[in-house]
Amino acid sequence: MYGMVNKAIQQMVTRDHGEDAWEAIKNAANVKEDLFLSNTSYPDSITYDLVDASSKYLNIDAELILIEFGKFWVLVTAMEGYGGLMRAGGNNLKEFLLNLPNFHTRVSMVFPELIPPTFEVHNIAVNSLDLHYITHRPGLQNFVVGLIKGLSTMYEVETEITLIANRDPDTGKGPDVFRIVW
Ligand code: HEM
The missing domain is CATH 3.90.1520.10 (H-NOX domain)
Incomplete structure (x- = not known):
């Protein structure tokens, strides 16, 4: 998936749990990239590993993380980055x-x-x-x-x-x- 998806996970985790939590999750998921490029495609496995590692580190069911991420995607990622497209x-x-x-x-x-x-x-x-x-x-x-x-x-x-x-x-x-x- 495009890097903007992983970047959005990063933004949500950092907003709600801080930088240190994100660094720990990224390490647990074995992610080597320092940052994700929105316009570059990454293997889907990175996204799944990040959700998995977030669930384990934060002790929150993966189902709940995905629900929160869906809300974040619409209300923050899409509305802030692509407001025109969303309103249309x-x-x-x-x-x-x-x-x-x-x-x-x-x-x-x-x-x-x-x-x-x-x-x-x-x-x-x-x-x-x-x-x-x-x-x-x-x-x-x-x-x-x-x-x-x-x-x-x-x-x-x-x-x-x-x-x-x-x-x-x-x-x-x-x-x-x-x-x-x-
Ligand atoms: C401007 C708003 C949006 C943008 C820019 C966007 C973009 C994307 C991108 C980049 C992916 C990853 C797939 C890939 O990279 O090949 C994706 C996946 C997905 N999008 Fe959107 N999306 C938007 C809005 C929505 C909305 C409103 C919905 C549904 C209500 C939606 C449903 C999904 C789902 C379910 C996936 C997961 C992929 C899958 O199920 O195979 N998206 N979208």
């Missing part, structure tokens, strides 16, 4: 979610080597919809939960998020389905 995503939560399937197409103009997830929207009702999340990357479902929570805060709406279906556990194929009610 919609005037309210429903509009943003309806546009989400196309969102990373625009992001790809900035990051041409992006390997983004796929989103589909189904069962659209007045106050709810089902968001299908498809990716080859394992274990990021709680990141998606955090992203939706971040969007809820951004649009100042209360949401209920339920994982109602999982991808095939053997092949990893098919969507994870989140029912979002607001």
Whole structure:
């Protein structure tokens, strides 16, 4: 993944737990880089190792770290760095979610080597919809939960998020389905 992802983890950990915690986590994850370049692609394993090491060092479940990171990604990384792109995503939560399937197409103009997830929207009702999340990357479902929570805060709406279906556990194929009610 692009370095901006690892850089965002660094910013979140440093903000919430300080520089020393970040240095310890980086060492535990065996990261040799002094800093991450936003526009350079790094192996996904670095990102997974950083989440893992953060979970162990901070004694916080990896699921919770991913949820917090999803919120941070929307409210800090995306809103501060790409506010225009985020605001163009919609005037309210429903509009943003309806546009989400196309969102990373625009992001790809900035990051041409992006390997983004796929989103589909189904069962659209007045106050709810089902968001299908498809990716080859394992274990990021709680990141998606955090992203939706971040969007809820951004649009100042209360949401209920339920994982109602999982991808095939053997092949990893098919969507994870989140029912979002607001
Ligand atoms: C301006 C805002 C955004 C930018 C710049 C951005 C950029 C990125 C980048 C660079 C990656 C790493 C993938 C790679 O490097 O190949 C990524 C992954 C991802 N993004 Fe976005 N993104 C943005 C907003 C969002 C939003 C709003 C959502 C969903 C609500 C989202 C969902 C995801 C997910 C789930 C992944 C993990 C990769 C996977 O599941 O395979 N992103 N994005």
